[in-house]
Amino acid sequence: MAELNIPHILVVDDDKRILELIKNYLNNNNFRVTIAENTEVAREKLENLEFDLLIVDIMMPGENGLEFTKSLKKTNLNNPIILLSALGTANDRINGLEIGADDYLPKPFEPKELLLRIKNLLTRNKTNKTKIKFVKFGPFKFNLKKEILIKENSRIILTPSESKILQILAKNNNEPIYREDLSKILKIPLSSRALDVQITRLRHKIEKNKKFPIYLQTVRGRGYVLKID
Template sequence: MDDLPHILVVDDDRRIRQLLQTYLLENDFRVSVAASAAEAREKMRGFMFDLLVLDIMMPGESGLEFTQSLRGDGNRVPVLMLSALADSSDRIAGLEKGSDDYLPKPFEPRELLLRIRALLRRQEVQGRSRAEVQFGPFVFHVQRGELRKGSEPVRLTTREKDFLRTLAARAGSPVPRGELAPEGSEEGARSVDVQINRLRQKIEDDPSNPVYLQTVRGAGYVLHVD
């Protein structure tokens, strides 16, 4: 079950949340639900989701505003927007704010399923193709755990290599501190901050004002790559 893609459905309509949750569970997904952007943000602090199904028209923070906020924080989780607004200008607005796809209501559940699977395939291909990541003058070879600054190798400890591999695999998206800590222990989680600071000493011109390896408050750490 833990290997199944985890989807977060965000919609203020309880009936739609329940219908989508039931349908997606029947089609081999893990599913969490949220009734608002605030609730979704809270759940994203504790879980890494593979995709968001997000309603645009919600009270308080709209789906458009929520997506724009995620992208502003460097979170690249795929977003499929749902909306009763079917005008082309509304679709364009959703894509401009950072959504990956847009499906007008009412929709066929089968079409939603196909669009979700297409987005997840695209994400998987991008992840597999990332043999190397580059940030500024640095290039990190993920499989070998080798970091170079230009033509010069940068010495990394085994722990630092593991950190960079995890961060590079989700480049542009925050990784919770708990996922970087050994076995998620409290002591390990505290040591993550120390390890991150040591890594910044090696890759940042000004470790106190990082450009590549940044802290996302309440979410973890994110590696920004070229």
């Protein structure tokens, strides 16, 4: 199997022993593994590498695993996340799942159990990606992978920024995304009017009346939402 086709896992834990244990075990089971000793290093890895799944310890100094997971989900990260914790309380598990984690494993754990959970999540995530290829809103159909917008069999030309905005909003499944988060993803200064300009231009292409938008709506005090069918 080519290395690029091997699932790539990011493991975030301040315990070097745990990092090496997980890395060696997963390497031996045909996974690529990148490790990070804190969330700052993990963010650098996420900016430069592609991952299929994240394993994140909750109890870390500085930004903990729950805070890290919550911030990642706000940026529309779709990768499955497994949380690890030595506490193992019901509240930890519930809190983790509420903020968007996909699974939870208390320490100590059997490596084989972690492996099975990883395989189950990757299979489920692959199935979801296969099913969701495009979204519809009104007369429009947007291909999420190719970032192509079609209206009644005619392609609507979008700029790269417009395509990215539409993709982010479409993947958020009728849920608003904060202006701050959208600006951060697009690397647009929040203090500037650049994001508002991009939104206005996109509305020109998909709305009959940009002053009273039907699809790309403003949510007061939060940001924007795309109303998909």
